[in-house]
Amino acid sequence: MFRSTVTTATRRVCLTSFVRGTAITKPIRSYSLLPRTPSTLHRRTTPTFVWRRYESSGANPSAKSCPSCGAPLPTNLPACPSCFEIQPLPQDASLYEIMEIPEDVRFDVDEDLLKRNFRQIQRVIHPDKWSSKGPGAYELAAEMSSRVNKAYKTLLNPYTRAEYLLQKEGLEISESDGVQDPELITEILELRMAVEEAESQEDVDEIRAENADNIKVVIDNISTYVEGGNWEAVKRETIKLKYMQGIDAAAEAWPNTANNH
Template sequence: MFSIIAHKAARSIPRVARFIPRASRSILPASRSIPNAARLIHASVPQNTRCPKCSQPLPTPLPACTNCWHISTLPPDTRFHDIFDLPYEPNPFLVDVSLLKKRFRDAQSICHPDSWASKGSNKQDVAQALSARINEAYQGLLNPLSRAEYILQRHHIPVSETDQVNDMQFMSEIMEARETIEDAENESDVLSVMGETRDGIKSTIDELEGLIGKMQWEDAKSAAVRLRYLEGIERAAKKWLDNHS
């Protein structure tokens, strides 16, 4: 798969620099240049719309009214951010995760199918569909990798499981990390790999934030693919620790 020379070259890299994408060392994440007050727009109060049937304010951005028990489906192109009333601009990668979790709970409490069971089977079916959309949007925004993939998909740049990284040095480091985990005889070796990998994950997430903020989509895709490899190493390290605890 790779030459022996390339693999040995990876072993000469200083450990502190492993997994740190070269591009991320020169790209300042978009959030670092945004004032804190501007970043906190994620914590704004939901801009409730009114029920089309009874005209009362809706409790969430979803078309579900607990006053008159009117409920309808969402348009198929509704953005994940809009389901939770989270801002898409100026950078859709910036998501207040604590606020996302709160609004997820609020949305599910309103749209849970059990709450609509006594309102008729048709309304319960709509609630079931809305609940599924809420779950899909929540999972899509919760994790940085799935969030990046979702944003890229919206810009017609799909990220596939078969996508690879055209960076020999990075791939050599990934191979070395996997070998270290597979051949590990003590916990310290695995913990060392895990620490380096987590540093790489953090740096790659910072890089993604900057690239998506600048709408550099192809570079953002490359960073997302690297992040997938790094998360694979982290999972392998956790599995080793679980099996040897």
């Protein structure tokens, strides 16, 4: 009766083990290969959470449940708010996987979805909720929470999102990487000076609006180049975006950043 439920793979393992003289009498469960902290080692009795990977075609729609109590999981994280089983977040988890954002080879992120997921995830893994839930639980939740914050912020801002995608492709933006196009350099410098010399909020708003139009064009370009896998062009546009965001930040902080105040 028991044998009929054993999978072919398990049966093969059993056979091999039998040949070696170490017959296994029950199916093998998969356990995490991640290093465990000593405090959680002794209580590890449940199988690990299945980490949801996102395929290029979009989110994996299969529902997930807690390996400990079977309750449906509200997030993609290895943390169950029903029985308070919590396990380390895989070190190589992508920011998209953490935030449950479909990781197509696309740049555009649904901001509303990102914000919604962030609120939901933080509700589940707020460290205070886990402080009395067994040894190591608070630390795991705190570590998870901090990685979720970082993932959220990185994906929300188009510049850091592009920088992250570039890093994944092995391309870093360094301090010495500047804008190459002389015309654009002039435009950026002019806008920068215009902010510093602005005399009214109206002036500043006008500069911000012009800059926002430029930002929109650059973001569209990044999106197109990401889609086409043209990473050198993505890098070039991302550097532009950095300067344009700098202008926007200066305009937002006006009059504190202005020279004449």
